[in-house]
Amino acid sequence: MRLSKLVGKRVKEAPKDAQSASHIFLMRGGYIRPVSTGIYTLLPLAKRMTTKIENIIREEMEAVDCQEIMMPVVNPAEIWQESGRYDSVDQSLLRFKDRNQKDMVLAMTHEEAVCHMARTEITSYKQLPASVYQIQTKYRDEARARAGLIRVREFTMKDAYSFHDSEKCLSDYYDRVHQAYERIFERVGLSDCVSIESDAGMIGGSLSHEFMAISDIGEDTLFLSPDRQYKANREIATAKLVYKKEEAQELEKVHTPTQKTIEEVSKFLGVAESDTAKAVFYASASIEDKVILCIIRGDLEVNETKLGNHLSCGDLVAANDEQILAAGSVPGFAAPMGLNKDKVIIVADPSALESSNLVVGANEAAYHYKNFNWERDFDGEADIIDVATVREGDPCPVTGEPLEMLKGIEVGNIFQLGTKYSDSMGVRYLDKNGKAQIPTMGCYGIGVGRALASVCEQRNDKWGPVWPISIAPYQVHVIALTGGQPEIKEEAEELYKNLQKEGIEVIFDDRDPKPGFAFNDADLIGVPLRLIISKKSMAQDSYEFKTRDGSEKELIPKAEAFEFIVNRVKAELNKFK
Template structure:
């Protein structure tokens, strides 16, 4: 491709709304252009990268016996009503009515659609296991799209779904899919990807893993032991917390004027935060049910753990009116003397297994000292669970080593769905005896555009991206300096044709720009190999050759350029095979 004909200009300045490296360079390099918030067009350079990512994904999905299909983006709501998700999923699901008044939606994921397909095509144990996958557009109505291609509203995803006769079959295939994902991210050139235990969220299922590209701009917090033997998303991470109750002391009501927060209460009573109990109120977004979380004052509530414990798909902080309606006083609340039938009370282990805590008295300007959960909540309905957020330095389960926190971009996820969708939607098979059973399912997703952005986040310098050869838009950038002088243009044309004939992907800068502008553009494009032809090099029958990201260049005879580059590319490609 000649740059004089290529669509997509380079931009000198960072976009004002771009906060991440990938967002800046994908815009500036001419890879993507915004259409609306969280919606982008791919320019030719971006489309070439995406096509290579998709090709690698297809190869690995076919390698584990996947069969490619294509399902619609627009889906009838009745399928999601069958699974129950039409009502339970929030505003991120874009719902609408067609011209006939029928409820429709834009698919943000395709479990229901693939189950509808499977139940029409699969009926016998002899057909299982099977895996179906697609690479398709999705739409998620994000409230706050950000970071360019990392969090968008419209995106391309590879989603795969496996169907099995039993859990053992799913377990075996799940391991194959996990290995395939490791190969995919290695072939894409990601430098540091961790497979971590994850929260299944709205997808459902009991077992799930996320693949996190370690990166400072990542939205997810990863909890790791120093040797990485323990890795988990902070939404599900646990620690080896040890608590002491001590000898229970008599419950004592004390006056705490104006002390609403844990910090104020601890300071007023001259006790550490670890000796206090914190009351946090939430409501189920769907039903409005009030949820009272009690946790020790030096911990924070993990809302994902809380939602899972409460069996609630989405939480919000409770309004003061709802808190008062169950007999609690905001700022001075506790589970003492309230009706457990009107509110779901969940007590974290830190509060249940610690003794003599300071908690609210459900009276303005008063607290209780020496609260002990088992004694003082006798007769009250409550659940004890781990709903605490792991902190840096907390002891690792097993090793006891201090846990570390890092950031990551979720580039893929895999779930064991079980019968969450097949059971309510009647996706069954007949066994050897003719008996019907629901199929056992797995689900496996990769965001294509997000993968492109994650690679860039891990492979760049101050001038632009440094693309791995496996997904680079082109393998070689040919720069012709002063093409109108000393026959440089004609020589560059011949070299371009020779490289192309040798099967090398070449982006040929034939625009005649000044050297500084040409090299700046080349850095923003980030192609792995660069060949420079100028009057100076041509006079010696040579070209200048260098790798993107390296300062040093070498000279190479013009007649051996194609052969040498082909050899270099083949050697480099082995790293990503």
């Protein structure tokens, strides 16, 4: 490709709404252009790169016996109604009517569509396990698109789905896909990508993992042990906390006239926040006529995902004063004792049970208790589960070492779905006895554009992206600094054509640019290997070779340059196979 003909201009200024390095450089380098909020056109550079990412994905998915299909973006609402998600998913699912007033959706994921296909195509135990994938457009009506391709409304995703005759079969295949994902993200050039156990969320299922590209721009909070033996998303992370155990002191009621918050009470009584217990009331539409009281040590925060998962409700909200009073408590002075058992579900974190002599509310305005001890003073029933939000520096549950808190971009996820969709959508196969059975399922996703942006987030400098050769738009960038000498341009033209004949992907700056202009553009394009032909280099009968990351720079004799760059391209590609 001649740079003079490349569609996609380089620009000096970053977009005003840019929130990340990838957003800045993909816009400045002429990779993407916005059409609307969270909707982008991929220009030739980006399209070449996403095609390479997709081909890597294809190779690895087919290596685990996954067959490519293509399902429609537009789905009839009726298949989403069968699964129950038509009504349960929020406004991120775009619903509309066609010209015949039939309810339709733009699919944000394809569990329903693949089950619809499986009802007719996967009907015998002899076909199992079966796995299919597609690389297809998705649409999610995001409330807040951000950071360029990191969070968009329309995107390309690889989504795969597998069907099995047993949990063991699913588990074995899940492990194979997990390994395939590790290879995919290594091959696309993510320098730091970790797999973490995660909450299944809207998709559902019994087990899920997210693949996180470590980056400060990430929206997910991760906790890792120093040796990375332990890795978890904040939503499910646990810590091996140490609790203060002392001889129980006498329960004492104390006057706390206006002190309601943990901070206010601890200061007023002269105790540490870790010597208090926090009482947090929640309500849920799925739990009628009751509130949920969560008791946790005062210096900790409730992890609402853990709590919601335990209670099988994803709609937790703060209870209002009327609901708290009906449960027999007083807002701001709540305690787990003496409540109306018909109006409350009590969930206690181990930190509240295993800590001694805590300050708790007295269920009476302006009063708290000192020296509360759970085993002695609690008079009801409670679910005892870990609902604490992990903090940086908390002890790792595996190694005991302080946990490191990092940010990550979710570039892929895998789920063991079980029969959540296959059952509700009537997918059945006949076993060896001719009896109808429900297959258990797995699903596996990768965001293609997000993977591209994530590589840019991890591989850039102040001048632009530093692409790995496996997905770079071109492998070699040839720059002719002619200085008004036509023979230099002719030399570069010949090299360009010979490299193309050899199958090397080359972008050729044929514009007779000034050096600063040429190098600025080359940095924004980010091709990993660079050959510069100039008056200075030709005076030594050589070409100048540079790597985009700046680690190498040398003069290569002209007679050796062609073979040198061909071999170097092959060597660099081999690193990603």
